[in-house]
Amino acid sequence: MVERPNDQRAQLDALYADMTPRHLLPLWESLHALVLPEPKSPAVPWQWRYDDVRAYLMRAGDAISAEQAERRVLIMENPGLPGWSAITPSLYAGLQLVLPGEVAPCHRHSQSALRFVMEGLGAFTAVDGEKAMMEPFDLVLTPGGQWHDHGNPSPAPMIWLDGLDIPIVRLFDASFAERLGTAAHPETVPAGDTLVRYGHNLRPMRGSTADRRPGARPMFHYRHATWRPALDAMATTAEIDPHLGHALEFLNPTDGGPVLPTLSAHVRLLPAGFQTRPRRSTDGSVFVVVAGTGEALVGEETITLEERDVVVVPSWMTLTLRARSELVLFAYSDKASQLALNFYGEQNL
Template identity: 75%
Template sequence: MTTSPDSYGANDQRAQLEALYAVMAPKGLLPLWESLHALVLAEPKSPALPWRWGYAEVRDYLMRAGDIISAEQAERRVLIMENPGLPGLSAITPSLYAGLQLILPGEVAPCHRHTQNALRFVMEGGGAFTALDGEKAIMQPFDLVLTPAGQWHDHGNETGHPMIWLDGLDIPTVRLFDCSFAERLDVAAHPETVPAGDTLARYGHNMRPLRGSVADRRPATRPLFHYRYTDWRSALEAMAASAEIDPHLGHALEFLNPADGGPILSTMSAHVRLLPSGFETRTRQATDGTVFVLVEGEATLLLGDQEIRLGARDMVVVPSWRPYRFQAHSQTIIFGYSDKASQMKLDLYRECNH
């Protein structure tokens, strides 16, 4: 067998390139032409995997942890929901974090603040609180409570039963930009500044204190931080009773920042859906990988040939650009949060309905 002159030339070129790469590497230089195909993709190919966390199982592990370590010792007693496709990153998608937090009766999770934005979706228990800058939000199941970046917050449970909620944070996003700051208050709980529910009274009725008045005490860009289940559920039910159903989303409402009508946080968006019994959504895909909680009912999440059965309080993640649809086996209520807010600011967001 003979080797053509062209083959000799190709082999010689490769050897020269490899020699050049070896000299450049210690200088922090790499050839783009060797990796361009992997850096600029034709479409998203997320390393995250679709994954379900059954609430009952996670709750059992969380309660066992509660027997061993206190909220004060842990600062935040949380089980991280790490995506198996993102090992070692404490991330549920490349840009988002998720975890289940437990506060037992009589405990206080100490007051701190940080660069990261956070949302809390209550899974179990009622009557415990998240305090934001000294104002308590008394939490009930399926309430949504925000702790925006830079605001002091602590959690406490003065009831006789455990309190569990889903934490959603933009930790991986902040890590990407290398801009994390955090500090702890020198006392466990922030001194109370106003009565519980004060913000809802001032800002929660499509009204606000007149700008410049002494009553206008919340940050101008993000005044509201407590979205009650009783409010959003009745709004969703009213919509379902009169509105035409969207074939890809079901009946869906997005949580809004009343200051500007935009997403609830600067980096994260959240919404709820109602799917009537027997309803199956059409296939949809979007660039915002989304964490879903099945609030009520039974449903199956379909991703190509993969079927994920979901019951009440189960949690599941759908990675970026993964086509999916839901089948509702009974009336189903779903909560979801994603990094859509970040993507829209950066002109990155895209969706496709089939």
Template identity: 70%
Template sequence: MEVLRNDQRSQLEALYEQMEPEGLYPLWEKLSALVLPQPDSPAKVHKWSYDSARDYLMRAGDLISAKQAERRVLILENPGLGGLSSITPSLYAGLQLILPGEIAPAHRHAQCALRFVLEGEDAYTSVDGEKAVMRPFDLVLTPGGQWHDHGNPTSKPMIWLDGLDIPTVRHFDASFAEGYSEDQFPQQVPAGDSLNRYGRNMRPLKGHVADRRPAHQPLFHYPYAEWRPALDAMARGAEIDPHLGHALEFLNPVNGGPIMSTISAHVRLMPAGFETRDRRATDGTIFVVVEGQGEAVVEGETIALTPREILVVPSWKTVRFKAQSQLVLFGYSDKACQEKLNLYKEENL
């Protein structure tokens, strides 16, 4: 901004003081902070140890039940976003525990959610009365507005990563939520019904029988047993991307787009010894280490990666990955939302 004469500055300051009670402020004093030449996220690069978080989660399990808590979850709050319950400015992450015999009661809300299983098997998430039986590294969705509950009929604890668009919905002041009258929404179809109908690059031929699932969001279970072999097959036959490794995106089978309206998710495989080239993108991404050992180099900072650790790389931070052994990552971000708003940008360096 041009340097002003002392008398001009003093008169402007007096004007600002008179305007402030009426909620009026000079854009020319704030423009450079409002319209940035490039992203400058307040979120910080951060990694969470699964073992440490699991210990706290199990201790919480001794003190409060899933029903008392409604959702027994530890929030992964970004150290640069204190008090906002956010892992990036637009996304939320948490670790949820369901102990043997517990039910997390049925509710629904405007927010879209994904569950990425980290520990345990044969517990379930039920969506509108259909169960998805969960196993390690399965991806399960609970799209906005759909009734869902969780249950664990097994003898071992079940832990997964929750990823939601809570901050996005909060930004638009569009949050609605309600609880169901019973702990569980009544079962409507056998477990896996939607996966059988939509999960193999096919869909029911349209006829006189109406489909019970929402037309825009029929599939909500993406099993590890299916996506992991697909990554291996790609690695055997495809040329590797120098910035991503071998990467596959989870899709909505109806339109070939992202899994939900505000959240995208993908998986990557990097062979032992492979190092990606630097890359940055506007979608701050939450990564989970599925298998292997390696490193992430974010803005020059080297971060060791081991299984089940969770790493957040904020918007427009330069990142590359080094695989010491074969490294498999899961990631989710707000890319789906940004693309709809024509905001998404990436740069391969």
């Protein structure tokens, strides 16, 4: 005998009520929301105007020291993710300020981080005791587990964008953190030593005493003075990609893969007047305007782009870029994680 719908509903409701105290749930009631036909991020497109955030950051500089805060950072929290301290479900972003004479104390943690310099000249990030002297639009990495501190001996404020995989580490409940106990790591080699040894498509012979950096990821400083001429040179000779513009990825020189196990980073150049064709991908991305002006069409929203603005493009939202003047962008995303886990997808429209 086939049960009538009302009888079935009553039977199921009784089953659910009996299961609930035992922390059991019926998959058939939620399968449609757990296994989606395509990505649907809770994050929303958003823009942070650099001048606005900078004003709040300087007020924070008057109110709390870098030592007291450990890291004086304003988190860029996506409006669609209240309480997450995240810019996408898998990415963290914030602007950090180190004032003249300050040191942000030395620590290390499971999370991997990248720093993209927004303003200032002459401050440093030290990784395992080696200083990377930072200039605007340099990319500096602090891989997970490596000691790092920041200092600013220059006469001007230093501000950079922090990008971390905090939500990814949180997902796996794998966070460890440790303070060194002194403000700065003892200097182990001269500033820029890694660039000399590993930054020219060459490396010290494996096993030699000169091969001092971790074998899997030796490089941690990618200078604007190097990547921008490379991007400009490619733009003069290469056919432009209709969906990306001219684009270069930052690579780990040991294997040609992403710069960090969880995070990928790249730069783009769009000539004045150029408009990309729509494209979407599963990696939520954070963009910084390095130079020029234009617009980003993210889904149905149009965002005006000006220098040093930060824009988030959530997963699987269509992105079209328009360049009013020559437009240069930096971006980082969770593409490295998705590639490693065989999740990544993209679509040119």
